[in-house]
Amino acid sequence: MPGRSYLQKFLRRAVNEQCDWVVLEMTSEGAKQFRHMFIELDAFIFTNLAPEHIESHGSFEQYKKDKQRIAHLLTSSNKQRRVAIINSDDKHAEDFIPRNITEVINYNLEQAKLYRTGADGTTFQFDGATIHSPLKGEFNILNMLAAANFAKAFGIETPVISRALSKLSVIRGRAEHITLPSSNANKNKQTFDVVVDYAHTIESLEALYKTFPNQKKICVLGNTGGGRDTWKRIGMAKIADNYCDSIYLTTEDPYDEDPMNIIEDMKPGITNHSPNIIISRTEAIRAAITEAEKNDVVLMTGMGSQQYMCVANGKKLDWDDARIAREELERKFK
Helix, strand or coil, X not given: CCCHHHHHHHHHHHXXXXXXXXXXXXXXXXXXXXCCCCCCCCEEEECCCCCCCHHHHCCHHHHHHHHHHHHHHHXXXXXXXXXXXXXXXXXXXXXXXXXXXXXXXXXXXXXXXXXXXXXXXXEEEECCEEEEECCCCHHHHHHHHHHHHHXXXXXXXXXXXXXXXXXXXXXXXXXXXXXXXXXXXXXXXXXXXXXXXXXXXXXXXXXXXXXXXCCCEEEEEXXXXXXXXXXXXXXXXXXXXHHCCEEEECCCXXXXXXXXXXXXXXXXXXXXXXXXXXXXXXXXHHHHXXXXXXXXXXXXXXXXCCCEEECHHHCEEEXXXXXXXXXXXXXXXX
């Protein structure tokens, strides 16, 4: 989440260029540092809450309170209409409904029934319409329901929502499928999936792995940055151990911590497999793609669409999981 000065300049530019809407992702860390202040919200969308950034906030309860500051921003907004759109499937949903607002709209997977998710994407129900999207997984259905309920609440008709979602084929770094370019003569030789995803919590990692139930899963993962959320390391390793057929432990935003220390913290969570330990993330991706065969899926998590990797002494290395995956595919099929 950008700083207050940047955000206000951005919002002013949006007004000057006659934008009708601005969608902002607000974070607990941003709220903790009051970067969310002085923004008049029309709507607030609560998707879910999972333990994260505990060391930064001091406790899960404080993390939750800092998140709730964002919800309270809707209460204090001067906008005449103030709408909260809440994922009622989440156990913390009631705690994120702001007080004294105009409307509360709940959404959940029950609303989408009968829904289906498979290799060709998802099909679900919304407002009497059957919507098909190329995006896979229940987590994407919930995200699309959030967007659809917001759009409907502010006057966008259901057929327009349906057409828009049906055309949304990729979100950078979120279950993003990587393939050889269509111009590559060997494109048809890639008979397995390669997926880049930002999953960096225990819950999101499990949700991603569940999206590919009938494929051999070759998993490339590290942990969520050096010096933070160390308690998650064993938990995420256990998820990989439960769902993956082949595991590559590697580097992921180590900051000032030795990447090998992070991996050593994860190893006790892996008891059913012998993980491949490759510190170089490029080499780990290369090894995973080299291993992949017909109908397998290579799942690279944690970095998503990030364009840099944070390493020691405040340095940032140019990085892009998707770019490296494409390069390794071209290497494999040259």
